[in-house]
Amino acid sequence: MNHTDPPVDCVIVGGGPAGLTAAIYLSRFRRRAVLFDRGGSRAAMIPRSHNHAGYPDGIPGTELLRLMAEQALKYGADIRQGNVTGIARAGEDWCLSAGSDTIVARSVLFATGVDNRYPDIPKDVHDAALNAGQLRYCPVCDAFEASGQRIAVVGAESHGVAEALFLRHYSPMVSLHTREECELHEKDRDDLARAGVGWDPRPVVRYAFDADAVRLHFADGSAIEVDTIYPALGSDPNVELIAQLGFRLDGDRCVLTDSHQRMGLSGLYAAGDVVAALDQISVAMGHAAVAATTIHNDLRDRDGQTPA
Secondary structure (H helix, E strand, O other): OOOOOOOEOEEEEOOOHHHHHHHHHHHHOOOOEEEEEOOOOHHHHOOOEOOOOOOOOOEOHHHHHHHHHHHHHHOOOEEEEOOOOEEEEEOOEEEEEEOOEEEEEOOEEEOOOEEEOOOOOOHHHHHHHHHHOOEOOOHHHHHHHHOOOOEEEEOOOHHHHHHHHHHOOOOOOEEEEEOOOOOOOHHHHHHHHHHOOEEEEEEEEEEEEOOOOEEEEEOOOOEEEEOEEEEOOOEEEOOHHHHOOOOOEOOOOOEOOOOOOEOOOOOEEEOOOOEOOOOOHHHHHHHHHHHHHHHHHHHHHHOOOOOO
């Protein structure tokens, strides 16, 4: 498609659960939606999700994404592999560029997600540990599966403290660790002690995984064994494209929207983990349902029709 073609109704930037849900909704609204997927959705990292409603035996993240894409395609969504790198106003519309593609859209939905910050573990070892449940990233998602295990949280900032305290609900054997020398705030130390969470100030310098345990090696040469590790290192929202438009972000660099997922400039919307909210597939899908319905009704209003 080139810039002389008629504008599509919506370009969706991101092919995770939020983007694919929006593609399904918009296609069923008989809107022409084009989704660009650069790959790398965090959902694809999930070995098997057990808290996604409707799958009592769980579902692998890759399979969920495959089924959602299949459903979107069934209703006419246009799904393309590519990374959108540029966006600019084009009258009432928006012009986006993705590689050799230039496309004009009446609306844009940013569903770009976030990227986890990883510990210093080789990728093949990291992925094997993730699949084995020895490395986990989302206590809300899978702490139930770690019930009663020896759990190590690595990341001694406020996020790490909060994560360790959350996990204590599932196991009496939770400890908090750091990658570099640091001091915890007195209140954090008191909260951890009151909950029975161990705090080890020795920096972790290496991880070793085998079939029976995970070993955390410290700078002083000692090591401990645990069953699973939760890196609490934070994440990085994918806001490079959004930043081109000068939007204000929250303290975690996530996007702020109104209750209808509007970003504040006509025709721009956001959904999923890139939005300041609870990072869950169900939340991302809810955002997308709201955003897609708002987009449809805003376009109806723009065209002089009464919104539904």
